[in-house]
Amino acid sequence: MPSKDALAKSVFLCCAIASAAIILAILGFMVALGIPLFRESTFSAIWFGPWAPHRGAYGIWAMICGTFWIALLATIICLPLSLGMSFVIASLGGRRIRKLLGALVQFMTGIPTVIYGFVGIFLLVPLIRQGLGGPGMSVLTASIMLAILISPTMILFFTDSLLAVNTAYVQAAKALGANRVQRLLYVMVPRALGGMASGFILALGRALGDTLIALMLAGNAIRAPQGFLEPARTLTAHIALVKAADFDSMEFRSIFACGITLYLFTVLATIAVRMMARERVAVS
């Protein structure tokens, strides 16, 4: 009879294997259900072809473009905001301001996405429509809201890696007469770059994977956007919108191609973050 210890160990092992298996099962299910689509047309037709269901073409290129337009614009808007905020929290602000802003950023991580979308529809969309023209629901609208959504991720990573810099270096710079900005720019930032880069990639990943904001604010037109004020549809929104279609249609199968694409993006981002972490360990 196995001892209690050995039994516990195998229970823990089974749990770990089961949960790891789920992650692979997610990919497996999507591939299995997407097979009819891949059988009908080639990989390049699915990824790079046009979306024209009446002609039997189910390319998701327009959605891939929409996803990247929105996510990249959001990170571009978010980057200066997060840099400024994390500089203030990590170094420039006084003690009370740093604490207050830190708590604020923590609070922001808890705001539900759907609320950003809701406020976006009734506050930001009319503003954009009146101020900049166009239909209001556009790449820019979704990106602005998305930038606020992903900013806590970026700020927390930036701040953490800035503060993780060895205080001996910071103190040494202080002793040499460097002021706060100089210590920040020439001592802390260069040593924190690796961690800050992973924060950037994780925030980009969140922006690529967000559904609700793009679904509610980007207008969902199936066409690669030509400008920031045009509507676009993301891969995630496409999945949410097409799920109501007939189960056996190719249109429905196309959402699995979207799912697989998003899964692959995630894997790439994870590998990138891991490689950066390894480099950081090697450097220090």
Added chain:
Amino acid sequence: MMRVFAERMVEYLSWAMAFLLCLSLSVFLSYLLIKGLPSLGTELVFGKADPLSVLMGRERVFDGIFPAIIGTLCLVVLSTVIALPLGICSGIYLSEYATPVMKKAVGGLFDVLAGIPSIVVGLYGFSVAIFLHHHFSGRLGPCLLISALSLGVLVLPYIVRSTQTSLEELPAHIRHTATALGATRLQNIAYVLIPNALSGISSGVILAIGRCAEDTAVILLTGVVATAGVPSSLLAQYEALPFYIYYISSQYTNPAELSNGYGACLVLLGICSALFMVAHGMKKRLFHWALYRL
């Protein structure tokens, strides 16, 4: 000279950016409060029905968010019950038993899972529902149970990671004392390591609960509907608070419904931020409780 100017600019711009972010956040929150506060009240939750008889189960609510709140509550409880044991056991295995190679491989998989967009997890739940529908019973389909399972998968990495890291961060003197006194590995885990790591684990769990309460993309694909009433069974369709907000935003027909939407936003925001504060407060409190309980 150039350098001094650049340093100055960095300082000013940083403050400006921080101010801009705070400004947009306060515009966002005050807009929500101004629009939402007037609609808060029993009318919002119970509609025209009598609150007491609704709570006793004698009356149904047709124009309030009561069914949505109950649906969200069911989702949160079910998915936590599903994800908690699995996640904590996996976390214990990764931290206490796994070899370095295993740790790296499985840990990498959990990193991927943590990064997978929630709609893809929803798509997985949806595919499972279709699979069950085709192969087992035509009565099965997207429902409360499928949603709870998918949400459980979504929050699994949070629980695994928080368990693993809070166990790994325990200092050596806590880790080795009991084993030196003759405790078995299991006894050490159950009586020493877990109680000491409890604060970290539970704040991870609470963050996971918050994620279950707010996520919309997963339930969108796995069985939430606009009107279902209070869910009658695990295999029934249901309403949920985040979906209600999404639905109102595109389908509202009159100003009263819209103002209910703002009210629902405030309720959801209240729930999520309360959970969040509990998670933060708990980190310290539980630590004391776990240490001095024995």
